[in-house]
Amino acid sequence: MSIQQIAVIGAGTMGNGIAQVCALAGLQVVLLDVADTALEKGLATLTANLERQVRKESITPKDKQDALARISLSTDYAVLRSADLVIEAATENLELKKRILKQIDSVVSAHCIIATNTSSLSITELAAVVSEPGRFIGLHFFNPVPLMALLEVIRGLQTSDATHAAALQLAEHIGKRAVAARNSPGFVVNRVLCPMINEAIFVLQEGLASAKDIDTGMQLGCNHPIGPLALADLIGLDTLLAIMETFYQGFNDPKYRPAQLLKEMVAAGYLGRKAGRGFYTYD
Ligand code: NAD
Numbered sequence: 001m002s003i004q005q006i007a008v009i010g011a012g013t014m015g016n017g018i019a020q021v022c023a024l025a026g027l028q029v030v031l032l033d034v035a036d037t038a039l040e041k042g043l044a045t046l047t048a049n050l051e052r053q054v055r056k057e058s059i060t061p062k063d064k065q066d067a068l069a070r071i072s073l074s075t076d077y078a079v080l081r082s083a084d085l086v087i088e089a090a091t092e093n094l095e096l097k098k099r100i101l102k103q104i105d106s107v108v109s110a111h112c113i114i115a116t117n118t119s120s121l122s123i124t125e126l127a128a129v130v131s132e133p134g135r136f137i138g139l140h141f142f143n144p145v146p147l148m149a150l151l152e153v154i155r156g157l158q159t160s161d162a163t164h165a166a167a168l169q170l171a172e173h174i175g176k177r178a179v180a181a182r183n184s185p186g187f188v189v190n191r192v193l194c195p196m197i198n199e200a201i202f203v204l205q206e207g208l209a210s211a212k213d214i215d216t217g218m219q220l221g222c223n224h225p226i227g228p229l230a231l232a233d234l235i236g237l238d239t240l241l242a243i244m245e246t247f248y249q250g251f252n253d254p255k256y257r258p259a260q261l262l263k264e265m266v267a268a269g270y271l272g273r274k275a276g277r278g279f280y281t282y283d
Helices: 013-024 036-055 061-069 077-082 094-107 123-127 161-173 189-205 211-222 228-235 237-251 260-268
Strands: 005-009 028-032 071-074 085-088 113-116 136-141 150-155 177-182
Touching: 005 013, 005 077, 013 028, 013 036, 013 061, 013 136, 028 036, 028 077, 036 061, 036 071, 061 071, 077 094, 085 094, 094 113, 094 123, 113 161, 123 136, 136 161, 150 161, 161 177, 189 211, 189 228, 189 237, 189 260, 211 228, 228 237, 237 260
Parallel strands: 005 028, 005 085, 028 071, 085 113, 113 136, 150 177
Antiparallel strands: 136 150
């Protein structure tokens, strides 16, 4: 495979999971964030997840050590110079992502593919920021990355066949099942999933049932492995709100308006698991 060295921008919920999966698959990984504290937190999560995999015997202690040895941390974009692939997995905000992509673009080599893990933003619009939009693609991983088998591969209008083929090859190499999608707000999976979660928040807001009962209803009535409100906490309520706002504006359709309670919770900083409090509380 032509991709051997990757860089992941953002060491948060998704970034550390992407780094973990790629390092376990034998790739050299640089994890980059704005602050050392974010990097240290990301590495601690990643290490704990690898340890869990060792306890479950899905990897050996040596696999864990080897994977950790392949991961380096940095706050300096200059390290991207040797990357074959950069995956942007920073906060879901269009202007921030455009800024980051310009920074990446100014450093990487001519052969490097630039990808974004955005949940909902336009791949075509983001591709327009870089100097070689043909080498830009959406690689949408799912949370938690080490456990979820899917990788949605999204072509922008400009994405070349060679870039698409390289992305599919990467998916296979890291043990993910690729599903190809065309660019549209939220692509395929989140287009279906996030309005369902938003509706669950409307149901809670209207006082029809408790959070626990809404989740139990969807688990036992629809065979979902996790209820929609617990899933919202896992995704991060700020990310979910950003996705719903992208749908609302992107389709110009009121059916996608975010629930008021979701906006309130984000304003309060109750962002879900990563904040210790969302629809549920966490240690
Ligand atoms: P997060 O809030 O957990 O982490 C974001 C990270 O980006 C933070 O560590 C932050 O410090 C870092 N960051 C911010 N600005 C930066 C910059 N200029 N340079 C480098 N790092 C920077 O968010 P997340 O849940 O990991 O989401 C990241 C991306 O993945 C978003 O685009 C989101 O939509 C997408 N995504 C999220 C999920 C999910 O379930 N959370 C699933 C699929 C895709």
